Amino acid sequence: MSDLRIYGIARTRAFRALWAAMELGLDFEHLPIEIGDAGARSPEFLAINPNGRLPVIVDHGFVLFESLAITLYLAKKHGFGTLYPAALESEAKAWQWSFWAIAEVDRGVNIWSLHAVRLPPQERNAALRAEALSAIAAPFKVLDAAVARWPYLLGNDFTVADLNVAAVISRAVDMDLSAVPHLHAWLTRCLDRPAARQALELKTKADNETPAEVTRRIARINRL
Ligand SMILES: N[C@@H](CCC(=O)N[C@@H](CS)C(=O)NCC(=O)O)C(=O)O
Structure with missing residues (x-):
């Protein structure tokens, strides 16, 4: 063990x-x-x-x-x-992006994914889906601008700031991200890492094995 x-x-x-x-x-x-x-x-x-x-x-x-x-x-x-930035300011930026992800985009991406992908098609709510997309539009623009100049949020290297934000919005890979091309490229880059692929494999398997009743319960419990 x-x-x-x-x-x-x-x-x-x-x-x-x-x-x-x-x-x-x-x-x-x-x-x-x-x-x-x-x-x-x-x-x-x-x-x-x-x-x-x-x-x-x-x-x-x-x-x-x-x-x-x-x-x-x-x-x-x-x-x-390495994964965790050593400099005080970079550490603070990693916290900033982590809190930002939870506060600004976690709920919206979750609602969108339930009502665009995970709930049975006839139970998806188009109004909730549209509301979720509208709630994340502005923060997604902020993220798009943040990754426009450098490959990762803190510069040239992948850090826990990227891992946290990319993990929180990982289900956004199924969205139309054409309005935020830098975000799209960055997200793909993060999720293409070997460790991300390994974890995503577990996630996809679990998604595929989740009965509709459990997905309904998720939507109910979280009022999504
Ligand atoms: N802010 C918490 C949220 C945890 C959370 O809501 N987890 C969900 C699964 S993704 C859960 O356990 N829901 C079941 C329940 O609330 O009964 C975190 O990021 O860990």
């Missing part, structure tokens, strides 16, 4: 933690817990993460929830000076 355990089926935000662990080449155990009463809301899981949400990690007994706190922690612990 590995000393690092990552809980959460790869379809969920656990994808972010899995990608970070793979990017860092870590030895870890993946426990593909599902959402809901039999999984993340079970008494055993609630004892680890009282939020009843995914993901959570246990690293040598240290418990951490919130997907991007997890990626930042793993990157700082195992990739300081």
Whole structure:
């Protein structure tokens, strides 16, 4: 058994933690817990993460929830000076982009993907889809401009800032991104990395195996 355990089926935000662990080449155990009463809301899981949400990690007994706190922690612990920027200002930029992704685009991309791709076609809501696209249009322009001059958010090198933002909006690869070509190129570049592909393979498999009833529950629980 590995000393690092990552809980959460790869379809969920656990994808972010899995990608970070793979990017860092870590030895870890993946426990593909599902959402809901039999999984993340079970008494055993609630004892680890009282939020009843995914993901959570246990690293040598240290418990951490919130997907991007997890990626930042793993990157700082195992990739300081490479995946995790060493300079104070660059570190702050990585935090900036991470908080930005959660606050500005996480919900919109999630709503869009449910109502454009994941829910059965007859249950998709066109108005919600349009509202989600309109909510992310301005932040996507901001991101587009940020990656117009350099290959990555902090310059020439891929860092946890890119990993976090690209992981949060990974489902946007299925959108028409022609209005934001730099964002499109950057997202493709990030998701083309070997570790990203490895994590995406798990995510796609989990997506394909998810029953429609679970997707409906996701939409219901999150009011999406
Ligand atoms: N802000 C949290 C959100 C976690 C979250 O909402 N996870 C979803 C799966 S992607 C979940 O567990 N939903 C099930 C539930 O709330 O019961 C994070 O980024 O880790």
